[in-house]
Amino acid sequence: MSRTQFRLLQVQTMAFVGLAYFLPSTVSAQPGAPVAFAWQESIKGDKEPEILLRWPIAIATASDLEFGVLDAWKARFLVFKDEGTRGWKPKQPVELPAPPSGLAFDGDRYLVTLRGTGALVAIERPELEIRRISLPPDVSPGAIAAKPEVGYLLFDSAGNRLIRFSPDDQNLLQVPIDGYVTAVAFDASGGFLAAIATPPEIRRFGTNGEMTNSWPVPSIAAAPAWPVGLDADAGGDLIIADRHTGQILILDAGGKLVGIGARQGWDAGLLLRPADISRFPDGRIAVADQGNGRVQIFSQLRQDAGP
Amino acid sequence: MTSRPVFQITGLAVLGLLGLGPSALGQAKIALDQRELCLQCHDDLADQLAAPVKHAPVVEGDCSACHNPHAARHESLLLERPAILCASCHPDVTRALDRSSPHAPAAEGKCGACHTPHGGQNQGLLRQPGLEMCSECHQQVDAWTKRPVQHQPFARDQCSTCHDPHGAEYPGLLAKPSGTGCFGCHSKTDAFRNRHSGYPVERADCQQCHDPHASDSRQLLNSVIHPPFASNPCSSCHQGSGADSPFALRTTEAALCGECHSEQVAEARSAVFPHVAGGGSNCSACHNPHTGTDQSLLRQDLSSTCLTCHNPGGAKSGEEGSFLSHADGAVTCETCHRAHGGDRPLLLVADPIELCGECHSHQHAVAHPMGEEWLDPRNDQPIDCLSCHGIHRAPAPKYLHRDGERDLCVGCHKQKGSQP
Numbered sequence: 001m002s003r004t005q006f007r008l009l010q011v012q013t014m015a016f017v018g019l020a021y022f023l024p025s026t027v028s029a030q031p032g033a034p035v036a037f038a039w040q041e042s043i044k045g046d047k048e049p050e051i052l053l054r055w056p057i058a059i060a061t062a063s064d065l066e067f068g069v070l071d072a073w074k075a076r077f078l079v080f081k082d083e084g085t086r087g088w089k090p091k092q093p094v095e096l097p098a099p100p101s102g103l104a105f106d107g108d109r110y111l112v113t114l115r116g117t118g119a120l121v122a123i124e125r126p127e128l129e130i131r132r133i134s135l136p137p138d139v140s141p142g143a144i145a146a147k148p149e150v151g152y153l154l155f156d157s158a159g160n161r162l163i164r165f166s167p168d169d170q171n172l173l174q175v176p177i178d179g180y181v182t183a184v185a186f187d188a189s190g191g192f193l194a195a196i197a198t199p200p201e202i203r204r205f206g207t208n209g210e211m212t213n214s215w216p217v218p219s220i221a222a223a224p225a226w227p228v229g230l231d232a233d234a235g236g237d238l239i240i241a242d243r244h245t246g247q248i249l250i251l252d253a254g255g256k257l258v259g260i261g262a263r264q265g266w267d268a269g270l271l272l273r274p275a276d277i278s279r280f281p282d283g284r285i286a287v288a289d290q291g292n293g294r295v296q297i298f299s300q301l302r303q304d305a306g307p
Numbered sequence: 308m309t310s311r312p313v314f315q316i317t318g319l320a321v322l323g324l325l326g327l328g329p330s331a332l333g334q335a336k337i338a339l340d341q342r343e344l345c346l347q348c349h350d351d352l353a354d355q356l357a358a359p360v361k362h363a364p365v366v367e368g369d370c371s372a373c374h375n376p377h378a379a380r381h382e383s384l385l386l387e388r389p390a391i392l393c394a395s396c397h398p399d400v401t402r403a404l405d406r407s408s409p410h411a412p413a414a415e416g417k418c419g420a421c422h423t424p425h426g427g428q429n430q431g432l433l434r435q436p437g438l439e440m441c442s443e444c445h446q447q448v449d450a451w452t453k454r455p456v457q458h459q460p461f462a463r464d465q466c467s468t469c470h471d472p473h474g475a476e477y478p479g480l481l482a483k484p485s486g487t488g489c490f491g492c493h494s495k496t497d498a499f500r501n502r503h504s505g506y507p508v509e510r511a512d513c514q515q516c517h518d519p520h521a522s523d524s525r526q527l528l529n530s531v532i533h534p535p536f537a538s539n540p541c542s543s544c545h546q547g548s549g550a551d552s553p554f555a556l557r558t559t560e561a562a563l564c565g566e567c568h569s570e571q572v573a574e575a576r577s578a579v580f581p582h583v584a585g586g587g588s589n590c591s592a593c594h595n596p597h598t599g600t601d602q603s604l605l606r607q608d609l610s611s612t613c614l615t616c617h618n619p620g621g622a623k624s625g626e627e628g629s630f631l632s633h634a635d636g637a638v639t640c641e642t643c644h645r646a647h648g649g650d651r652p653l654l655l656v657a658d659p660i661e662l663c664g665e666c667h668s669h670q671h672a673v674a675h676p677m678g679e680e681w682l683d684p685r686n687d688q689p690i691d692c693l694s695c696h697g698i699h700r701a702p703a704p705k706y707l708h709r710d711g712e713r714d715l716c717v718g719c720h721k722q723k724g725s726q727p
Contacts (some may be wrong), residue, residue, distance in 0.1 A: 018309065023466050042686075044687050052687075054688075055652055057580075072580065074651075075579070094370060096315075098577070099577070099578070099579040099650075101581075115576060115577050115578065115579065116573070116576050116577025116582065117577075138559075138561075138562070140576050140588065142581075157576075157588045157589075158559055158561045158562075158576070158588050159559055159561075159579075159588070160589070173478055174431075176342060178584040178588065182583070197583055197616070198616040224618075254698045266683065266685035266686050266694075266718075267686075267718075268685075272686075273341070273652065273653075291652070291654060292685075292686035293687070294686060294687070295686045
């Protein structure tokens with residue numbers, strides 16, 4: 001059996017198992033939900049030599065075969081690569097000069113915001129060298145998102161604003177924003193989105209920074225949602241990680257809930273205080289499962305919505 | 308006289324034999340005085356029935372309006388649970404409970420916590436006169452009554468001037484939002500404006516500075532005044548009173564607060580795990596920059612401040628207060644969590660094993676193996692107290708995630724002998 005055939009069989013099997021496992025608690029709770037999730041794998045790292053995740057706080061996918069993750073344990077950045085039958089393997093960690101906050105990938109490099117120092121650094125591939133990017137004075141950068149050829153966007157918690165940069169690090173736009181921004185993302189049209197923790201909502205902004213819409217983030221549990229990770233796909237669907245309930249939510253472009261996956265727990269496929277979420281180009285979802293000290297990958301199962 | 312009860316009881320027995328239920332008794336209007344009949348045994352109710360304020364069914368002698376004389380599923384032979392029974396005649400209470408901020412006893416159907424059902428000395432059948440009634444749960448009322456300057460409605464026991472006791476749309480059971488409600492009595496005159504340096508404070512929250520119950524100051528100011536607010540003009544922090552956005556700050560909160568509280572701002576900004584998203588920039592989410600009731604200038608007491616965001620589901624969820632249930636309130640949020648950010652997940656002040664062991668020293672000594680050497684097979688993380696305990700809320704006793712007799716253990720020890 002070739003590697004491709006093996007992987008296809010593996011994915012199909014996991015998809016079936018995932019559907020059987022998750023559907024009773026997801027689709028039945030939201031009749032007609034067209035998206036479900038299938039757990040694929042949990043990634044912890046290697047025991048020999050010991051490179052194990054402990055407190056992953058942010059994640060960014062670079063390709064279908066690579067993602068970066070920030071680990072608040074010892075302030076480090078790690079790249080994981082899919083080595084086929086050997087699975088996901090971590091590269092040598094990059095020690096960061098300060099506790100990290102947010103992570104994004106802009107097509108060429110990883111961008112990391114650092115706490116306390118008000119710094120933004122680029123980690124250039126392939127050698128993973130750190131280069132500091134200058135920011136306007138008094139910026140305290142937090143959540144960050146990037147999009148190839150569009151640039152990057154970060155939340156300045158000191159100035160309560162979103163700042164947008166071009167791919168060559170030029171400051172393009174500043175947008176004042178009320179509330180605690182826990183995650184940002186670009187949408188397919190070049191506009192952007194921000195997740196607010198309390199009250200839990202998503203705000204959409206046009207390319208000029210004007211807010212065009214906002215939606216509450218629903219919760220099917222007693223606890224209100226606490227969105228911490230946000231990503232958007234080409235079709236406009238929003239993927240959100242809910243820290244309070246340990247769930248992955250999908251809202252369509254109009255803010256309607258169209259999918260719920262995972263739930264709170266410790267076992268493989270369950271999430272405990274997820275901290276961030278990122279979408280692979282092929283549609284799979286990587287979650288920084290902070291409470292469980294691992295990254296988990298889920299595939300999306302699009303269902304026929306029917307007549 | 309002795310023959311009358313015998314006659315009545317015989318009459319009831321006959322009706323009962325004929326299969327007539329309590330409603331049929333009511334319809335029949337039998338020539339019996341229900342009130343007198345009930346009092347034959349329940350003579351302890353005589354005082355209530357003779358009280359100046361009586362419940363309407365009592366006045367009519369209609370005990371069976373609320374009670375089934377034979378048998379019932381509910382305590383005191385009530386026809387229904389108190390919440391449903393009372394609401395059948397008092398629909399206004401049901402409407403009040405649908406509002407965003409219901410009073411906890413009313414929401415829980417504990418009508419009897421405040422009201423006496425038969426008769427009493429107080430309007431509204433309250434068990435105690437206004438302030439005394441409220442002070443049974445709201446201990447701060449006693450402190451307010453000792454202060455020299457009291458707001459008139461408070462001094463006159465007129466709590467309902469500002470509060471709706473069953474439920475309201477605004478926090479604190481306020482019938483109108485703070486500010487709007489105040490101008491039902493207070494006028495926006497030039498003198499009022501001048502006293503507030505020309506700022507349009509009618510658009511603001513009066514309770515930022517004033518205590519609506521009682522104070523030591525003539526202006527009913529809160530007891531602790533932030534020094535910059537006491538000594539500097541408003542315009543030292545805010546735009547001028549004539550500006551388009553007069554309350555807008557001249558600079559960011561981080562810069563303003565950091566002038567004096569640089570240590571806290573730095574802690575919030577540099578913490579590995581910040582409080583919320585950034586830290587150091589939204590001080591006023593928790594702190595009142597003008598006045599307060601203690602030196603921390605928190606907007607409410609500590610736990611209420613935390614629950615503003617960290618309340619699972621709110622008052623209507625049935626889980627109200629569950630985040631405060633640990634140690635029955637003997638510990639505060641800050642016993643375990645760092646408010647401005649910390650170097651551990653959940654902003655814990657220390658490693659969970661060490662932290663829990665400070666109070667639970669016995670359990671610490673005899674517990675399941677924990678620490679870096681012992682990995683949880685579910686996620687390969689070091690086992691600590693949180694591996695088994697939910698701390699704030701959990702479905703099983705002792706805050707366990709699952710039943711501690713079996714389910715909890717087999718979550719990890721799936722195959723007998725495969726785990727130590």
